[in-house]
Amino acid sequence: MRDFYGTALDNGFMLGTAQYPSPAVLADAFKRSGASVATVSLRRESGQDRAGQDFWQLIQDLGVHILPNTAGCHSVKEAVTTAHMAREVFDTKWIKLEVIGEEDTLQPDVFGLVEAARILSEDGFQVFPYTTEDLVVADKLLQAGCEVLMPWGAPIGSGLGLNNLFGLRAMRAHFPDVPLVIDAGLGLPSQAAQAMELGFDAVLLNTAVAKAGDPAQMAHAFALAIQAGQAAATADPMEPRDMAAPSTPVIGKAFLE
Amino acid sequence: MTAVTIIGGGVAGLCVARVLRDKGADVTVVDRHDGPGPHACSWWAGGMLAPHCEGESAEEPVVRLGQEAADWWDAHTGCVTRNGSLVVSLARDHADLTRFARRTQGHDPVTKTEIAQLEPDLGDRFAKGLFFGAEAHLSPRAALSALRAGLQSDGVVFETADADPADYASRGLTVDCRGFRAKDALADLRGVKGEMLVLSCPDVALNRPIRLLHPRVPLYVVPRGDGVFMLGATQIEGAAGPHVTARSLLELLSAAYALNPAFGEASVLEIGVDSRPAFPDNLPRIRRTGNLIRANGLFRHGFLLAPALARMVGDLIFDGTVPEVMDEVAA
Numbered sequence: 205m206r207d208f209y210g211t212a213l214d215n216g217f218m219l220g221t222a223q224y225p226s227p228a229v230l231a232d233a234f235k236r237s238g239a240s241v242a243t244v245s246l247r248r249e250s251g252q253d254r255a256g257q258d259f260w261q262l263i264q265d266l267g268v269h270i271l272p273n274t275a276g277c278h279s280v281k282e283a284v285t286t287a288h289m290a291r292e293v294f295d296t297k298w299i300k301l302e303v304i305g306e307e308d309t310l311q312p313d314v315f316g317l318v319e320a321a322r323i324l325s326e327d328g329f330q331v332f333p334y335t336t337e338d339l340v341v342a343d344k345l346l347q348a349g350c351e352v353l354m355p356w357g358a359p360i361g362s363g364l365g366l367n368n369l370f371g372l373r374a375m376r377a378h379f380p381d382v383p384l385v386i387d388a389g390l391g392l393p394s395q396a397a398q399a400m401e402l403g404f405d406a407v408l409l410n411t412a413v414a415k416a417g418d419p420a421q422m423a424h425a426f427a428l429a430i431q432a433g434q435a436a437a438t439a440d441p442m443e444p445r446d447m448a449a450p451s452t453p454v455i456g457k458a459f460l461e
Numbered sequence: 462m463t464a465v466t467i468i469g470g471g472v473a474g475l476c477v478a479r480v481l482r483d484k485g486a487d488v489t490v491v492d493r494h495d496g497p498g499p500h501a502c503s504w505w506a507g508g509m510l511a512p513h514c515e516g517e518s519a520e521e522p523v524v525r526l527g528q529e530a531a532d533w534w535d536a537h538t539g540c541v542t543r544n545g546s547l548v549v550s551l552a553r554d555h556a557d558l559t560r561f562a563r564r565t566q567g568h569d570p571v572t573k574t575e576i577a578q579l580e581p582d583l584g585d586r587f588a589k590g591l592f593f594g595a596e597a598h599l600s601p602r603a604a605l606s607a608l609r610a611g612l613q614s615d616g617v618v619f620e621t622a623d624a625d626p627a628d629y630a631s632r633g634l635t636v637d638c639r640g641f642r643a644k645d646a647l648a649d650l651r652g653v654k655g656e657m658l659v660l661s662c663p664d665v666a667l668n669r670p671i672r673l674l675h676p677r678v679p680l681y682v683v684p685r686g687d688g689v690f691m692l693g694a695t696q697i698e699g700a701a702g703p704h705v706t707a708r709s710l711l712e713l714l715s716a717a718y719a720l721n722p723a724f725g726e727a728s729v730l731e732i733g734v735d736s737r738p739a740f741p742d743n744l745p746r747i748r749r750t751g752n753l754i755r756a757n758g759l760f761r762h763g764f765l766l767a768p769a770l771a772r773m774v775g776d777l778i779f780d781g782t783v784p785e786v787m788d789e790v791a792a
Contacts (some may be wrong), residue, residue: 225518227651228742247697256699258651262741361676417564 206383206405208352209298209330211269213240216400217430218271218385219423220244220410227262229419234266237423242268243300243408245275246290260293271332273300278313280320287324299324300332300354300387300408310360310388314341318348325349334387337371339378346382353379354387354408357399361411363391366398376403393422393429400433401441462487463778467636468626470494470619471501472601472763473756474638475608476771479537481636482615484779489618491629496619497605502640502735503763505657507683507693508601509670510534510765511546513567513593520744522786523762524566526769531597533768538607543597544669547571547579549590551719557674561591568593582665582721598670600685601764630753636774637755641700641738647748647757652700652736655693655761656709660717662727663688673720680716689730692717696761701736737761745770747777747787754778 207213219239224230234242244263247256263270272290277283280303287299303320305313312334318341321331325348333345337355345353355375358364366372367389376384386399387408396407407430416422463486467474470492482488494500512527535541548568550558562568568591576583576590613619626637626646637643644650667684683691695709710732717724739760740746747770748755756774759766773784 225520226739226741226743231741247699258700259698262651415560 206381208332208383208405213269213406214238215240215427215430216385216404216406216434217241217427218243218387218406218408219413219426220408221263222275222410223414224419227259230414231262231266233413233419233423234268236420237413237427239423239427240268241271241406241408242266243271243273243410244294245273246286246293247276256293264294269298270294270296271298271300272296273334274302275300276304277302278304280316280323283316283320284323287320287329291329297328297330298332299329300334302334312336312356314338317341318344321345321350322348332385337368337375339375342375342379346379352383352385354385356388357386357395357407358389360388362389363412364389365391365395366402369402372399372404373402393425396426397429397433397436400430401436403437463634465489465634465636465778466491466629467638468492468624468629469501469638469640469642470497470609471638471640472503472506472605472767473640473759473770474636475605475612476533476767477636477638477756477774478612478617479608480768480771480775481778482612482617484775486778488612489620490612491620491622491624493621493623495621497602497609499733502655502737503601503605505655505694505733505735506601506763507657507670507681507691508599508604508764509546509681509683510541510597510599511593511670512765513565513596514546514548514672515762515765516566517561517564519762520742522744523766527762527765529768529772530765534599534604534764537611538599538604540599540604540607541597542599542669545592545594546596546598546670546672547576547590547592548672548674549576549583549587549720550674552588554674554676555589557676558589558591561674565591565593567595580667580669580671582667582723583671584721586721596670598683599764604764626753626755630751633752634778635753637753638757640757640759641736643738643755643757647755649740650738650757651698651741653739653760654695654697654699654701655735655737656695656697656701656705656713657691657693657733658710658713658729659685659731659733660690660692660724660727661688661730662690662724664723664726665690665721671720673716675716678712678716680713680720682717682720690724690727694761696737701734703734705732705734737763745786747773747784749777749787 217239218241274283274286303316358367383405385406390409510530516524629635670683673680740758745758776782
């Protein structure tokens with residue numbers, strides 16, 4: 205598995221911390237997930253006077269790597285300010301960079317994203333940009349200093365899975381050395397397994413677990429799927445073919461007409 | 462006669478006072494302020510007595526214990542309106558409505574025509590919804606005032622002081638009902654910020670609380686009568702500062718506008734913000750150390766769960782019954 209800015213993770217499961225029925229359910233879901241990274245979004249208002257301290261402490265107590273994110277930021281300036289706040293609160297250089305361009309689809313504003321990524325990288329941040337599968341944008345992000353890319357599977361919270369298989373496969377092939385994380389749009393464990401089978405290094409999800417009837421059980425299911433997909437990717441899967449290929453020898457087999 | 466001092470005169474303190482008084486205790490309520498007011502988060506509550514709807518995201522005890530609320534408030538204040546509650550979503554968010562239906566009980570699906578019959582002012586904007594017929598609502602401030610008045614006429618003494626519960630407990634049985642201010646004694650208590658609005662909009666008439674589901678900005682509107690509505694509420698991890706953010710206002714008002722564009726012409730009477738006291742599982746707790754009982758963590762379920770919490774405090778004091786929400790973990 206490729207490492208993330210020099211940090212090797214135990215597994216490819218990154219789990220969000222929003223929308224759970226309660227912090228206790230959140231902690232339970234993390235325990236069952238075995239996730240190696242927790243993402244946490246920071247609101248400007250709660251960062252300024254550290255009003256969110258109690259909740260952040262609960263996140264820190266999970267004992268996993270923390271990836272703060274700039275969720276809900278609509279401009280470069282807003283994202284950069286939030287990133288600075290996050291660095292102070294969580295004492296980490298990691299930042300998941302979201303610059304939202306469209307309110308309905310929560311599609312990234314890739315122009316603002318590249319600019320914010322450059323500003324933050326120059327400032328010593330280790331940026332995890334939430335982007336699309338666009339190869340040109342991906343290349344600009346790498347030039348801006350990013351060493352990890354996080355293409356979407358589908359719009360945030362949609363649960364639609366991998367919407368553009370061709371694009372995602374092309375991205376994996378195009379950047380063989382860059383750690384790639386499928387971020388957003390996953391609804392089911394099978395979709396997470398598929399992402400890992402394609403050779404992605406990790407998946408990041410939140411709603412699929414937080415809004416499940418039993419978040420802890422769903423977190424466990426995703427953990428199994430991610431593990432399966434990861435194992436499959438390293439096992440060099442067979443190539444699909446159009447014709448049947450018998451798995452046992454046919455010649456010499458006794459048969460009756 | 463058992464003498465009990467209750468610290469905190471919000472929804473928890475007043476309900477505990479009522480139950481203890483009814484069991485024959487000699488009750489004194491001590492609060493920082495003289496009477497219910499904006500210093501207590503129950504002042505800003507929605508007042509929905511909607512245990513089934515809350516089941517969408519709350520644990521089982523909320524749904525079960527919340528069933529006691531409507532009868533209790535009716536008996537002690539007469540302020541309860543039993544018209545059920547209605548849950549709707551815009552067409553693009555019907556997946557949220559389907560999930561809500563799956564996660565809750567006590568509802569009937571309603572069609573566009575049925576919604577228009579229940580709430581003519583929602584017109585034909587909503588193709589489908591869920592009607593929770595057994596649910597109720599109340600006006601929090603009227604209910605708190607009625608409860609307090611009843612206690613006063615039954616001889617409960619109200620004192621105004623910024624009291625330290627431990628200090629009172631050294632002299633006698635004391636119940637700490639201070640809500641988020643008890644954080645000094647309850648390390649695992651946290652604040653969950655809530656923001657709300659009170660609007661006057663005589664152009665709109667609603668008969669019951671309406672919940673508008675939305676993946677990012679869920680909204681409820683509770684009719685207070687006379688064209689006044691309470692709009693709520695945000696739920697943000699972190700203790701509240703003194704101000705509402707522009708974004709929260711914008712989101713709440715946009716959602717109200719989506720419910721009925723006439724809300725665009727409403728007058729904004731009040732903007733409220735406060736911290737809901739919550740434990741990590743968002744369920745209430747009763748803890749006891751000698752003479753000091755702490756009842757807290759009502760979260761967003763103040764009016765819904767305070768009657769059950771008060772009943773359990775009463776049973777603990779008078780019968781020695783260990784409440785189901787009692788944990789002995791030292792704070």
